Amino acid sequence: MQLIPTNSSFVSDVESSFAQQTVMSFIGAQLVKVEPGLIEIGLPYRRDLTQQHGYLHAGIVTTIADSACGYAAYTLMPPGSEVLSVEFKVNLLRPAKGTRFLAVAEVLKPGRTLTVVRGDVFSSNELGERELVATMLGTMMCLRK
């Protein structure tokens, strides 16, 4: 499926919205890739983001997956829109251990009002080995001005 953005400044719009998500800098997440219908967000492991076994907390895994999914949808929305998460489901496939995490979100089905997005979160370790640790299936909504 070819996804054609209708907002010619979608890259800078995503970047400036991402910069306003204070939680992203708070946890140390960075916007890595912005393409039509595709977003990547990276997050280095930090000891203060973990659950009881020292792995990345599922809520933090969700935080980067949700922003990635939301912005993937946003790249395809008309200029001046706002994006809102309606709902998402996350399956946690493996313990989120590693030195770095990457959320990769891709639009499955764009729509005028609702866009369905899939987001995968990968961990990688010092040897560069990469594993899928979680997958999200979510619905994003376009609010027009």
Next chain:
Amino acid sequence: MQLIPTNSSFVSDVESSFAQQTVMSFIGAQLVKVEPGLIEIGLPYRRDLTQQHGYLHAGIVTTIADSACGYAAYTLMPPGSEVLSVEFKVNLLRPAKGTRFLAVAEVLKPGRTLTVVRGDVFSSNELGERELVATMLGTMMCLRK
């Protein structure tokens, strides 16, 4: 449904596991209530936990809901167990604005291996008005020693 814990030290077990979840103190979340099959976690609003409109990020809403759901299941597990989030779904019902948030999780169906939990996240403002901002339906797994 009456839920009877088989672990007589479930309160202190939840408390010590919660204390090990570094992300909880990082975001300022507190364990508010621990009862058989029921957990409450509170979180004061902070500007550094927000999305682009200044509301609590859906991932942070999920973080407290997931911990609440996990520990609600954990209260009913045998001594020495570990609890793991298998999956959850979250519907975001209203913008997460307010001065304080409360995740309330209740076990719907306990099980030997899997426990199904519902978690609601409420916001409250300075007038004490309370609103449901999100609801989670999740599956938690018991790992026995």
Next chain:
Amino acid sequence: MQLIPTNSSFVSDVESSFAQQTVMSFIGAQLVKVEPGLIEIGLPYRRDLTQQHGYLHAGIVTTIADSACGYAAYTLMPPGSEVLSVEFKVNLLRPAKGTRFLAVAEVLKPGRTLTVVRGDVFSSNELGERELVATMLGTMMCLRK
């Protein structure tokens, strides 16, 4: 939460739409209750609706839960609207055995475009014992004429 319908003929509108869902009569499901934000659909057990162990197939459990959730949302929509299922999540809590099943759906959060609904499916047996066998959390969409 008080739910006030804006469509004064919501009962007959639900009834006539239900009658057009051919799958309902095909499986033997009946509309049992229609109230603002609340729908009940009943289904007697039939041997030809089962999975490999003779219990009601999860897809049939979902069929009555989805229609109940959709119509619960529909009761609150303006006259002339159409209702559409956006997505749902179902947790299967117990084997769906029994002589009769009842899907009970209640609106959690009505909205102009999206309505979030919870649906529970109960089984009952010849002794009148009732058990929760599945729970749905879903999102319904209003299409205006």
Next chain:
Amino acid sequence: MQLIPTNSSFVSDVESSFAQQTVMSFIGAQLVKVEPGLIEIGLPYRRDLTQQHGYLHAGIVTTIADSACGYAAYTLMPPGSEVLSVEFKVNLLRPAKGTRFLAVAEVLKPGRTLTVVRGDVFSSNELGERELVATMLGTMMCLRK
């Protein structure tokens, strides 16, 4: 990811379990493909399986997706196991119209107890045009004898 079955008779085990799912023949669904971690189930359109607009009901879409996901997980389970649907989430992407439907399920992450599976449901019409109408993300459980 290479998926290696531990049950050498997984094909006939899936076939005989499918044959016991009475709902499959009731709606006219057929088992189309059985490979390690992969199942396809086909369903011709029938007027008696529809919702109010004459499209395949979301519950019937779910019925074939759930069986496909369950059996995809089952192909990788040890001999003598039983498979159980724990939960699933379905996003309905387009109206389920067409002359034929195909549910394609693939294991995302096999596990000793839980297996996570993705299922896509495609419609096709008389011109052979194919569209993705729904996607499922589900969790299946292995019950050992």
